[in-house]
Amino acid sequence: MISLSAVQKSYSSDVAIGPVDLKIPTGGITAMVGPNGAGKSTLLTMIGRLLGLDAGAIEIAGYDVASTASKDLAKIVSILRQENHFVTRLTVRQLVGFGRFPHSKGRLTRDDEEIISRSIDFLNLNELENRYLDQLSGGQRQRAYVAMVLAQETDHVLLDEPLNNLDMKHSAQMMQLLHKAARELGRTIVIVLHDINFAGHYADHICAVKDGKVIEFGTPAEIMTDEVLSRVFDTPVTVIDGPRGPLAVYY
Template structure:
């Protein structure tokens, strides 16, 4: 479980985030959705201890995010940020190998190489594993970074906009990969995603945010309603029945 109690983050004199109280159960995919500036990425970053909250506490899998030693926490939770800029020229396999650092400190053993190979295969990049990152498209690089997080082999994965730079086909494939990781590998995955219909179709739970607060949290079908989405996004939303469930249509 991921548990947040009274979490706040202020910028200047204005409280931008919180107070947030939230409990995300183990397992499945939870999507953080909301308009730009809602606080989705900031909240995820605080969960991953890349940003310190001004108040409140966060626990992941029973570990206090603010108090657990970094080495120990890195075996429990992994995080992918929006900004991924490696200056050093790396191959896909070398990049994914960095995901094993909390376990190996850079000295990969045969079992670590197996983790790397499985993560590369999981995102369908086996044929590209020896290509350099600067030879790949933006979407291919994004899949490589997700593979790096998967290779870390943590129960909890925090992914900030994993669909960045992906076209429609690869976005669908990525969401299927993440759903499989949750269902088949038992991972607990929290993602920030902009497309509400991707969240509604692939996520088990949706946490809708606005102005630094949680507006609604629950099973995806319960949050995917006209009233909730209209209130969250400040624009009229109509729900229609698609071939695979509800779809939000903006007008």
């Protein structure tokens, strides 16, 4: 479980996060949704200790995020931010190998190589593993980054808008792979999403964030309603019955 207790972060008198109290269940996918500037990515980066807290506490699987040693925290939680800029020219396999650093400290063992190969296989990158990142499409490159995070083999995975710059087809493929990772690999995945319909279809829980606060948390059935979504996004939203579940329609 990921637990946030009275978490706060202030940037100015007008811009602040919290206080946030939140419990993210173990297992499955929890999607963070909300309007631009709501604080979704900030909350995620605080959970991953890439941003400090002004007040409160965050625990992951009982470990205090603020006080746990980095080498130990890296074996509990992995995070993929939006900004992925590698200056060095890397192949897909080299990139995925970085996910093993908390375990290998740069000296890859046979076990590490097997885990790297499994992660590459899981993200359907076998034919691309010796290609350089700058030779890949945006969707292929994004899959490579997710493979790197999965290779870290943490029970908790944090993904900040992994569908950014992906078209509809590749976004759906990515969500299918993440859904598979949660189910088959037993990962707890927390993901920031802009598309509420992807959240409604693939997530087990949805966390709605607005003005730096969590205003709703529940199952897709509980969150995917006209009233809740209209209030979260400050625009009229109608939820209809789609072929695979509820769909949000807005104008």
